Amino acid sequence: MIVKIVSKNFDIENSHKLSVALKHDRYSSLKKLFAMSPDEVTNEVTKSGLRGKGGGGAPTGEKWKLMPKNHDKPSYLVVNADESEPGTFKDRQIMEYDPHLLIEGIINSSYAIGANSAYIYIRGEYVFWAKRLNEAIEEAYEAGYLGEKVAGYDYKLDIVVHRGAGAYICGEKSALLESLEGKRGHPRLKPQQKEPEWFFGGPTVVNNVETIASVPYIINNGYEAYRAYGTEQSPGTMLFGMSGHIENPGIYELPFGTRMKDVLEKIGGGVKGGKKLKALIPGGSSCHVLKAEEIEDITLDYESLRKHGSSLGTGGMIIMDEDTFMPEAMKNLFEFYHHESCGQCTPCREGCGWVDKILAKLLSGNGTKKDYDTIFDACEMLNGKTICVFAPSVAFIANSYITKFKDEFYSLCKKD
Amino acid sequence: MSEFKFSKQNKEKYNELLKKYPNKASLTLPLLWMVQYQEGWISEDAMIYIADKLGTSAMDIQSIASFYTMFNLKPVGKYNIQVCKTLSCKLCGSEKIRTHLQNRLGIKFGETTKDMKFTLSEVECLGACGEAPAMSLNDDYVGDLTVEKIDKILDEL
Numbered sequence A: 001m002i003v004k005i006v007s008k009n010f011d012i013e014n015s016h017k018l019s020v021a022l023k024h025d026r027y028s029s030l031k032k033l034f035a036m037s038p039d040e041v042t043n044e045v046t047k048s049g050l051r052g053k054g055g056g057g058a059p060t061g062e063k064w065k066l067m068p069k070n071h072d073k074p075s076y077l078v079v080n081a082d083e084s085e086p087g088t089f090k091d092r093q094i095m096e097y098d099p100h101l102l103i104e105g106i107i108n109s110s111y112a113i114g115a116n117s118a119y120i121y122i123r124g125e126y127v128f129w130a131k132r133l134n135e136a137i138e139e140a141y142e143a144g145y146l147g148e149k150v151a152g153y154d155y156k157l158d159i160v161v162h163r164g165a166g167a168y169i170c171g172e173k174s175a176l177l178e179s180l181e182g183k184r185g186h187p188r189l190k191p192q193q194k195e196p197e198w199f200f201g202g203p204t205v206v207n208n209v210e211t212i213a214s215v216p217y218i219i220n221n222g223y224e225a226y227r228a229y230g231t232e233q234s235p236g237t238m239l240f241g242m243s244g245h246i247e248n249p250g251i252y253e254l255p256f257g258t259r260m261k262d263v264l265e266k267i268g269g270g271v272k273g274g275k276k277l278k279a280l281i282p283g284g285s286s287c288h289v290l291k292a293e294e295i296e297d298i299t300l301d302y303e304s305l306r307k308h309g310s311s312l313g314t315g316g317m318i319i320m321d322e323d324t325f326m327p328e329a330m331k332n333l334f335e336f337y338h339h340e341s342c343g344q345c346t347p348c349r350e351g352c353g354w355v356d357k358i359l360a361k362l363l364s365g366n367g368t369k370k371d372y373d374t375i376f377d378a379c380e381m382l383n384g385k386t387i388c389v390f391a392p393s394v395a396f397i398a399n400s401y402i403t404k405f406k407d408e409f410y411s412l413c414k415k416d
Numbered sequence B: 001m002s003e004f005k006f007s008k009q010n011k012e013k014y015n016e017l018l019k020k021y022p023n024k025a026s027l028t029l030p031l032l033w034m035v036q037y038q039e040g041w042i043s044e045d046a047m048i049y050i051a052d053k054l055g056t057s058a059m060d061i062q063s064i065a066s067f068y069t070m071f072n073l074k075p076v077g078k079y080n081i082q083v084c085k086t087l088s089c090k091l092c093g094s095e096k097i098r099t100h101l102q103n104r105l106g107i108k109f110g111e112t113t114k115d116m117k118f119t120l121s122e123v124e125c126l127g128a129c130g131e132a133p134a135m136s137l138n139d140d141y142v143g144d145l146t147v148e149k150i151d152k153i154l155d156e157l
């Protein structure tokens, strides 16, 4: 089941060091890359069908094509290493075990979009990983893979690692850019039409770490080789995660289209302690929860999860066994959302806190059925009247927990 | 004028950083980090210093610094322990770890011991869900926590 494209070097000793990385294909795409024009690179990535791995699954090549040609301000690539979605811990593996793959991917991608500067925005807690990246970047400069002439070609590129400081919302790309511009991490209003992002007025692409790390393989082996894995609509592979009640938690690279149940059983080793599965969140806490009986024919790809009323998200699965009390699980997530709302929009700032408080009341045994009506009202308020998608997704999550595990939730109510 | 000053090393770092961004406003977070590493926390005085360097007001810097939970706006203990309270860790027994830490250190979350040795807080998902329950101790992560493991770590500090 496991395929190693992005994770190929993860098990090699000292794979983070340039001398070792060079023996294992790193920077081997550059010859091909610079023989192509930037547009040809973008086309190759478009044809590969590579989709963003930061949670949204947007087609990467299409996004790159939005970059204007001959803009009067410089262009930028910003790599999203904020990785704060609960249940997600994949980008960190790339930065730990193969930082040179990320650097190689940044060279590929920056060249395609015409950027000479790239920033890696890494969550503040990842001190070890920021250090590791900086060491790798330093090695790459010394060896001439970064700087005035990348690998001797007529192309200049600088990479800077920029540390965040503890704010989940800075993973949202426009909030990330605000933060990179030295401000509070407040998401920006979305433009009406499709356009690139902007960093100090310069056109900018924001891509997830894993997305960028997937590019060298495509350039090296061609789009068809990438498409040989996965499905028509979800080509290639993804670093899937398992955490919670599972025997073998961890990160595993799998082709899209792999059967979820097989992954849980054959790779995950089944639910911890031989217990029964109760529920599963497929890709980070912002995806709709699934009941055990819903996962029977789910395959790990965008279309299958959509068909089953959830989403693939970041691929970080959270597994819950039969003893999990769902109202408590939901309360835990609402403490998170309450804490992490950036506070710009009143419905979001107030709504998340409100739901959290009502859940506390219900869990303490003092709630009534009416309290659920209040939660649903709050959800309506959260849905659709805010600057970013944080609030609407919180509303959907609340709905999915309460409706799917109705009996458990209503068992909390006082008899009235 | 502020009393606070960057160390010589940080002054050099500041000049290096200036070259790396199209606009020096981007230096806000890096400078706040530099202050925090130098002093352990970020005083109002240091904010005035940063504001001066970046050509903005101390109030702006204050408003930005307070948005980010990792910036300490008051002194913290020598060892800053932050335990994850989010779902995967909870499913793997973080409750027990959290209770144990509070009992053993004799403080609640958000507090610092009188001798300024330990600060204890709860944080949201650290991105270490595969090694749940997890915490960070200053700049390092510790995962697969058990009560015994915590005792061993604390005994050695």
Ligand SMILES: Cc1cc2nc3c(=O)[nH]c(=O)nc-3n(C[C@H](O)[C@H](O)[C@H](O)COP(=O)(O)O)c2cc1C
Pocket (backbone or CB within 6 Å): A051, A052, A053, A054, A055, A056, A057, A058, A060, A080, A081, A082, A083, A084, A085, A168, A169, A170, A171, A172, A173, A174, A206, A207, A208, A209, A211, A212, A388, A389, A390
């Ligand atoms: C609330 C919120 C949090 C997000 N957090 C992250 C994150 O931590 N890492 C990430 O790569 N993308 C995150 N995203 C998605 C980004 O906005 C953006 O779509 C992504 O970085 C684009 O890269 P990709 O197309 O390569 O996935 C988040 C989005 C939202 C709405």
Ligand code: SF4
Pocket (backbone or CB within 6 Å): A169, A186, A187, A340, A341, A342, A343, A344, A345, A346, A348, A349, A386, A387, A388, A389, A390, A391, A392
């Ligand atoms: S929806 Fe919430 S997180 Fe998004 S901008 Fe509004 S307040 Fe901030």
Ligand code: FES
Pocket (backbone or CB within 6 Å): A086, A087, A088, B084, B085, B086, B087, B088, B089, B090, B124, B125, B126, B127, B128, B129, B130, B132, B133, B134
């Ligand atoms: S839930 Fe604790 S590290 Fe992710």
